[in-house]
Amino acid sequence: MKTLLRAASLVVVLAGVGVSTPAFAAGSTATTTTVEALRPTAMSGQGLVFRAMVTPTKVGSTRLTGSVAWTVTGHDGSTVPCTTVTPINNGGKSDCKIAKVTVLAGSSPLTVTASYSGDGTFGASSGTTTQDVTPAPTRVHIVIATKPTSGASTTIQAYVRGGPGTPLLTGLVTFAVVSSYSARGVKTYCEGSATPITANNAQPIIGGFATCTLPSGWFVVPTASNAYKHPRTFWSVSASYDGNASFTPITSALQGHSAH
DSSP, X not given: OHHHHHHHXXXXXXXXXXXXXXXXXXXXXXXXXXXXXXXSSEETXXXXXXXXXXXXXXXXXXXXXXXXXXXXXXXXXXXXXXXXXXXXXXXXXXXXXXXXXXXXXXXXXXXEEEEEOOOSSBOOEEEEEEEOEEOBOEEEEEEOSSOXXXXXXXXXXEEEEETTTOOOOOSEEEEEEEESSOTTTXXXXXXXXXXXXXXXXXXXXXXXXXXXXXXXXXXXXXXXXXXXXXXXEEEEEEEEXXXXXXXXXXXXXXXXXXXX
16 A cells, blocks of 8 residues: 555656646747858859857757848848748758859858747747958950951940859940051041940940941951052950959950951
């Protein structure tokens, strides 16, 4: 009989603890959120990935739930969106992926904040990191689809790209076009896009191309003579992208000659 009474008393005591003192009150477990950049260094035109880690992820048999909200801002006040956010998993991890089109050195440094919402067991928390973005190198490729012909109009295009995968840039390209024999001498001359047309060596980048059109009569090959039976005119073109806070300046050049 004594043994039975002791057992019953033990059951009563255990039951009392389970009812009156819950193991964990709702939202009472403090959490810590840390944020890291998965790309230590970045330049304009590179996609970025940031990772938030929320700890602890488990208390007893209760696992972390909830969500992570991301905020990415530039020093210039710009807002950079996460193109993809992975929901927080059982390991407390959530990723923010940023498209390369929105990563620009002109907004550097970026301030990245991840805010964990908390749930019924785990409290809310947030973490912040910064990411520097450096200017990216640019590339200019000069294209002359039709070789310059004496007396005819000539169209020159400069194809401008920047960074490791940046979309087409905007801005201005300054052309310098000279020939060894020209009715206009060696001064640079591009027909601008304004109406009426005016001479303007700096041309806007539109759809990735800056276009310089030399008017008819600018490029000339001399008429053959006894002294010059096979006359040729040499020409050279340079295209300079001025660059900006996000992309470095660059100049490209192309040379050639034309004959009758």
